[in-house]
Amino acid sequence: xxxxxxxxxxxxxxxxxxxxxxxxxxxxxxxxxxxxxxxxxxxxxxxxxxxxxxxxxxxxxxxxxxxxxxxxxxxxxxxxxxxxxxxxxxxxxxxxxxxxxxxxxxxxxxxxxxxxxxxxxxxxxxxxxxxxxxxxxxxxxxxxxxxxxxxxxxxxxxxxxxxxxxxxxxxxxxxxxxxxxxxxxxxxxxxxxxxxxxxxxxxxxxxxxxxxxxxxxxxxxxxxxxxxxxxxxxxxxxxxxxxxxxxxxxxxxxxxxxxxxxxxxxxxxxxxxx
Numbered sequence: 119x120x121x122x123x124x125x126x127x128x129x130x131x132x133x134x135x136x137x138x139x140x141x142x143x144x145x146x147x148x149x150x151x152x153x154x155x156x157x158x159x160x161x162x163x164x165x166x167x168x169x170x171x172x173x174x175x176x177x178x179x180x181x182x183x184x185x186x187x188x189x190x191x192x193x194x195x196x197x198x199x200x201x202x203x204x205x206x207x208x209x210x211x212x213x214x215x216x217x218x219x220x221x222x223x224x225x226x227x228x229x230x231x232x233x234x235x236x237x238x239x240x241x242x243x244x245x246x247x248x249x250x251x252x253x254x255x256x257x258x259x260x261x262x263x264x265x266x267x268x269x270x271x272x273x274x275x276x277x278x279x280x281x282x283x284x285x286x287x288x289x290x291x292x293x294x295x296x297x298x299x300x301x302x303x304x305x306x307x308x309x310x311x312x313x314x315x316x317x318x319x320x321x322x323x324x325x326x327x328x329x330x331x332x333x334x335x336x337x338x339x340x341x342x343x344x345x346x347x348x349x350x351x352x353x354x355x356x357x358x359x360x361x362x363x364x365x366x367x368x369x370x371x372x373x374x375x376x377x378x379x380x381x382x383x384x385x386x387x388x389x390x391x392x
């Protein structure tokens with residue numbers, strides 16, 4: 119396959135990824151990264167990017183695309199009154215700091231480590247969403263106190279390591295503390311912005327000047343992928359939000375769990391591939 123055809127195929131794959139990522143972002147409150155990361159990892163391997171940095175490039179580029187997606191998705195959910203702005207203000211600083219810490223860790227470890235953590239987090243979330251635990255709650259609401267700042271810190275750290283919005287981790291946590299699935303999804307859509315901005319900046323700094331980076335990269339962020347994926351996810355996220363509000367609580371929970379189960383299986387396969 120010639121270089122031109124390889125580039126054409128890669129561009130088409132990125133556009134399709136953006137389409138799926140945007141719909142899932144709006145529907146499930148995630149930043150689309152849970153789709154974008156594994157697909158970009160495959161696509162970058164196809165064009166010969168060094169395996170040692172491929173996952174970092176996929177994660178960093180995914181985080182960059184989450185910024186406009188999170189804005190679009192959060193606006194759609196806010197218009198329906200589904201975003202808890204008081205919680206966002208209370209958790210913002212800790213989540214921002216967690217994202218920076220996760221970025222530094224992700225820049226130093228091997229790609230297989232990131233894949234293993236990705237799979238483990240997905241399986242934990244799947245257990246919460248698919249098992250008949252709808253009425254299980256840790257507490258009827260989020261308790262006050264400084265110890266609870268560890269929750270947004272962890273959400274930010276894990277999410278930035280995976281290149282995902284805060285919905286994958288944040289939605290099940292919020293539902294455990296009494297949030298309805300629709301309000302949890304709506305609030306988590308804004309977590310993506312608090313994670314993606316510091317995460318993207320961190321990956322630009324930590325990857326700066328690496329000679330193994332593919333063409334068109336700013337640090338670990340690939341600008342070609344960003345240019346193709348970000349507009350598509352931005353435009354399709356509101357469609358996902360409309361789909362979410364047309365489903366029942368149980369239907370949305372099952373859809374969320376089944377989707378993450380597929381992603382976990384894909385990441386486990388990657389770990390065993392090495």
